[in-house]
Amino acid sequence: MRHHLPKILLFSGTVFCALNPAFSQSILGFDAAGTQKEVALETKFDQQLKAENLRAHMKRMSAHPHHVGSPFGKEVAEYALGLFKSYGFDARIDISYVLFPTPKTRIVELVEPTRFKASLVEPGLKEDATSGQTKEQLPTYHAFSADGDVTAELVFVNYGIPEDYEALEKMGIDVKGKIVLAKYGNSWRGIKPKVAAENGAIGCIIYSDPKEDGFFQGDVYPKGAYKNENGAQRGSVLDMPLYPGDPLTPGYGATKDAKRLDHKDAPTIMKIPVLPISYGDALPLLKALGGEVAPASWRGALPITYHVGPGPAKVHLKLEFNWDVQPAYNVIATLQGSEYPDEWVIRGNHHDGWVYGANDPLSGAVAVLEEARALGELMKSGWKPKRTIVYALWDAEEPGLLGSTEWVEERQKELEDKAVAYLNSDSNGRGFLYAGGSHTLEKFLNQVARDVTDPQRNVSVADRLRAKVLVDGSPKAKQEARSRSDLRIGALGSGSDYTPFIQHLGIASMNLGFGGEDGGGEYHSIYDSYDHYTRFKDTDFSYGIALAEVMGRCVLRLADATVLPFEFQNFANTVQQYATEIKQSVETLRMQADDHNKLLAENRFQLAADPKEPFTQPEPKSTVPYLNFAPLDNALATLEKSANDYARASNGAEKLSTGDLKKLNEILYKSERYLTHPEGLPRRDWFRHQIYAPGFYTGYGVKTLPMIREAIEQSNWTEAEAGIMRVSETLTNFAGQVDKAVSLMK
Known part of the structure; x- marks a missing residue:
């Protein structure tokens, strides 16, 4: 679900200490003898990891669309379940029953001063083997938009965030009763229709401008990685800053017999219709706008003069949805602790995608599976974790963290008693380690980063990131990189499955991955495919292995530490x-x-x-x-x-x-x-x-x-x-x- 990786890297400001991988150094929570034993165990763990396994899992799991409620979504969960069991885990599927709307009517058409009907189609490409499975794909839409049939003048609102409406007010422009056109970027997509509705708009359309997400960045797909004129970003517009998870069961688990709100009364469902479109479909709408020329900072890369409106462009927007409850299949796999079975180290990633989801989420999910296999091999050699290890592959993350949130809400008391920490990943790419999380685990994570080698540069992933900060960081970040042994990890907001653990229950959490050298425009489109990933992302899966090495150490050290590695x-x-x-x-x-x-x-x-x-x-x-x-x-x-x-x-x-x-x-x-x-x-x-x-x-x-x-x-x-x-x-x-x-x- 999370944003494009470079934005996360910029937002989190994550940096690590410049320490050479020196296994003679102490490890938090272990004495000298324990450190030596732990280092030997981690070396054996690394030796089990195989990039070809990640590749095979991704190809298998991205072969068909696997959104929540789809036949292949269940098949992906059952595939993962079988793997966990074969690795020696006690594994099961926990089912929640969540609201998941899908579209039955989508119309965007310009009715004045000229006529144009948006295609709202992402065509299949001969260079992308799975892109032609049109009958199985979810169309481009926003989950949890309101139903609506509205016709009104159009207003261009830049990114559609509060300060943009302040600028419009200074121009004397009121969006009340209008349909707004906003660019993706500078905030989460659900904020845009929320703020539009608060300002009186009756509809919202969101497009990806090629300046941020398209040909301005590089060659477009299939020649290059970036979004082509037909690509559009699906996604949820659930009002998650109120609460994430199933909108019909706020604060409690979405079991089969749970009491549910009527979807018309659910406070997190958007109050106006909202739809994503491609920049190819957005161009005629923007061309038809008059009024003031948009401020320089609002202008994109399309070959037009950007105007704000309102009018003379008038747009008809009609949306209708099927408001169905679907089963969400959370795969839960457990290794019982030998000394502290009631202390749980939880490691998770989601498995559902908007369509094929090769990058988001399978690039992280396949690392999870390989970590689990490596732990299974350690078990065969006689190792047993001191604390219980729980691996989870969540369903229904994309519509609004539904699977993980409902699982947490249903087991709230048990998790408050037993959960030691939650370790999350989502999509994974190539480049630099990024991290956000509880700062009581910051020193712990610095030590882990010290002990993993970057596959491209043959230095620690900590050293590589520190070098980048010293070149590209802010003056403050550069100064701290020189003077502070542990440099800072980012704070966690929301956007992935750590949210219910840390924000609702106060369980210390981390969110990790690699990126920064893997740009692209496939996010939440049909082109987030195995073909795209293996051409433009982590092409040899070496950073998938690096993610498994980082997360494997986190799991092993938390599971086996004599004293848990929290630091204040x-x-x-x-x-x-x-x-x-x-x-x-x-x-x-x-x-x-x-x-x-x-x-x-x-x-x-x-x-x-x-x-x-x-x-x-x-x-x-x-x-x-x-x-x-x-x-x-x-x-x-x-x-x-x-x-x-x-x-x-x-x-x-x-x-x-x-x-x-x-x-x-x-x-x-x-x-x-x-x-x-x-x-x-x-x-x-x-x-x-x-x-x-x-x-x-x-x-x-x-x-x-x-x-x-x-x-x-x-x-x-x-x-x-x-x-x-x-x-x-x-x-x-x-x-x-x-x-x-x-x-x-x-």
Whole structure:
């Protein structure tokens, strides 16, 4: 489901320390003897991995469309189930029953000033063996759009995000009663119709402009990797910042007999009709627009002058859907722990695709299968994990994280008690390691990255990424790459199956993969195929093996560590940075308001106005109050002391008695739970984590310290003060758990 990889790399800002792979170095959670034993085990694990297995699995699993509810989707789940069983896992399929709408009517036509009917078709290509299976393919559409039949003037709204509507307002353009045309990019797709509806639009059309996703980037498919004029991006527009998962069963599992909302009453289903189109279909619509010339930053790469409208272009948009409940097949495979069977290390990736899904998600799923096979081979040689290992291949991720969310909601209490960590991947490509996750695992992940060799450069994947940061990073990132031994991983918002684990239950989570050298425009189209992937992505599957090596180490170390490898100094430092950013944002807002009002008082806006145009005096801006950050500062100081105390006390913790080790590890893996709040975030109580959350208007994109940050962005100062108090209490309670661990070690 996630965005194109280069955007994730940019967003997460992920970098790692520059440490040479030196297996003589210690490993978090192991003493010296344990480290040697672990290194030997990981070497044996690596020796089992075979790229030809990943290739064979991808070809088999991408042979037909495998969206949720499709015959081949079930066959893919059963194929994976058989593999897990053959590897020695106790495997099963857990079924949820989720709403999955599919289209029965799709019409986009220009009715004025000329006539044009969009084809809404991605044609098969002779160079792409599977692309011609038209009867099995889902057509281009947005799942969870509203039904609708509307005709109205068209308005071009750039990316269709809140600041674009602010710009339109300054132009004197109102979209009320209009159909809007937005470009993909700069936010998750579901935000675009949501904001359009909030501004009074009655329909929304989204297209991929070739400037970001097409011929401007390189040769188009099949000659090159990039989106051709007929390609279109399917996807969900479920309002996931409210809650992900089945929209009819909010907060509880979608079992066969679960009580369900009527789909017309479900709050996360979009309120207006919305449809994706290709840039070939978008061109006649854009050509027909009049009105102001679009601002320079709004213009794309099509051979036209971009106008905003409204009109004279008038568009008819008609959409009807089948609102069916479908079974989602989650494949769950378990290796029972020999010492701590009730402590679970969970590793997941989804298996459903919008069509063939070779890149998204199978490039990650085939690495999961090969990891599991390698663990099975270790089992045959006599190894047994200390903790239980759970491998999961989720269904129905693409429509809105349905499979994983319903599985988590149905097993909430058991997971709160037993889940040590959740390790996620999605699609995987070629290039640089990227990562986001809980910062209590940041040092752990730095050590893993230190010990895996990049297949192209023959240096550690950490060293390769650090070199890139030193060349291409921001000044701050470059400085930290030189001075900080552990460089930062990104914070998690949403967009893949880690979301219910970390955001709802407070289970420490990671999301990993490779990319940055594998551009393309196949995302969520029929061209996300085996042929496309093996020509333009990870062509020899060497980075699929690298992903398995990274994730395999994560699984093995978490499963076998004497002391779980959580660490708190990096977390404390990261949250301190978030707090500093928020304080600076308040100061910036205050200065902007003061400067604006000073100019207003001096009547200098009139001097700057065009004398030929009518002048409207700007409104004064509200004064930004002084927020009391003292409780947050005190909580951060407490957290820093607790983190430092833990770092000192944990040296030699492996020597604790068996009983105390069990108590210590339970404190450690449950510590992330204390970063949640039972009331959740304002207006969206499903999201409980108080340090990370997807933004209300960013969709996938993370907001850190979200209650405080979003209140400030909305000038809701009362809520910002309440957020400061809540986050301060949360961090103090979390520090209290760290102190419990310190006391146990003393």
